[in-house]
Every structure is written in structure tokens, then in C-alpha cells.
Amino acid sequence: MLTADTVDEQWKLVLGMGDGQISAEIPRAAYARLELRQLYPLVSHGVLSFSRCIRFPWLEDVGTIYRRGEGYLVRRASDGATLGTPDTIEEAVDLIVANLPAGTGPAIDGTAEDVPRG
Template identity: 55%
Template structure:
């Protein structure tokens, strides 16, 4: 594969995963969470993952995932924004849009589109 093909392939992998996440049932995740995150271009280019009703983001498309982008958890009456890499609670806003803005505001320096690979490929 030519080097110029790698970004497009990674973007296609990310887009396919976003389609899958956006199509998940309410039993897996509150649909408002991925919709709000997907509306932000900075998050739409990251690899999304859902576990236990929470939305996670990785800067790579393969395991092991990066943990330096905050995750978004639903909580009674609002949302919890938590970054696993340093165990930082970024906030507990009431609105999903505010939670998404917190994630975007705290993206790692140089955070760009996800790469097709592991953290070693960043």
C-alpha cells in the first residue's frame, strides 16, 4: 500500500465504525450520546467504541486503544466526562452537548484523525 492511501483507509474504517455506533439500539447506548459526538468534526475523525453504555474514543483503529481522549458516560440527570489516561474527571454536565464540548476542549495536543494501527503507530 502506498503511504498516501493510509489516511483514506483509516478514515473509511472510522466512518464505518461510526455508522455501526450510530445504529446501535438504546439498550447499548443512549442514541443522543453518539449523535452529539458525531456532530463534532474533531470527534468524528476518532475511532468510537461503546462499552456499558459509555462512548470511548481512540486515536487508533486497533487494540490496544489510546486512553488519552475522554470518554462520555451517562449518569442520572446528566453525563460524566472522564479521561482514563490520568484518571481525570473533566466534568459532570447536565447536557450531552456540553459534555461533548468538554471532550473537544481537552483533546490531546496534536490530536488528529485516527490512524489505522495501534498507539505505536502514532
């Protein structure tokens, strides 16, 4: 399946990034959760985000993990909402999973406009 292979390849890339790109514990913790492992991961400026589609423009309605001093910041880019400021990466991942949009499943082969919303 093309979409699953594309997501798997992107995860391999993200998990292989050095600490200069992202703190390794962030993608490892996210990958451990099936709900996030099936989404398309993106890294920019040390921040891990997820898309429910594999093509640009990506959908930004899933939480994003920022490293913040001794803890983390979890935000959703689509509306700028702060979901929380947890102390541990596990808590940050749990916040994202708890706030997934209804009906979130594996990333689709398409753009943000193609993702079903419900």
C-alpha cells in the same frame, strides 16, 4: 483511504446501536463535532469513548462520556481524570473537544504505540 473508511464504518455501527447498548443522543452529539467524528468510536457498557488509532490496543487519552442520572460524567481513562459532570450532552461533548490532546487529528491506522504524542 483505509483509515477514514474504517472510522466511518465504525461510526455507522455506533450510530445504529439501540438504546440497550447506548443512549442514542450520546453518539449523535459526538458525531456532530468534526473533532470527534474523525476519531475511532468505541462503546462498552453504555459508555462512548474515542481512540486516536483504529487498532487494539487503543489509545485512551481522549475523554469518555458516561450517562449519569440526569446528566453526564466525562472522564479520561488514561489517567482517570474527571473532566467534568455537565448537565447536557452538548456540554459533555464540548468538554471532550476542549481537552483533546495537542495535535489530535484523524485516527491513524495503528495501535496506541504508533500514535505521535506531542
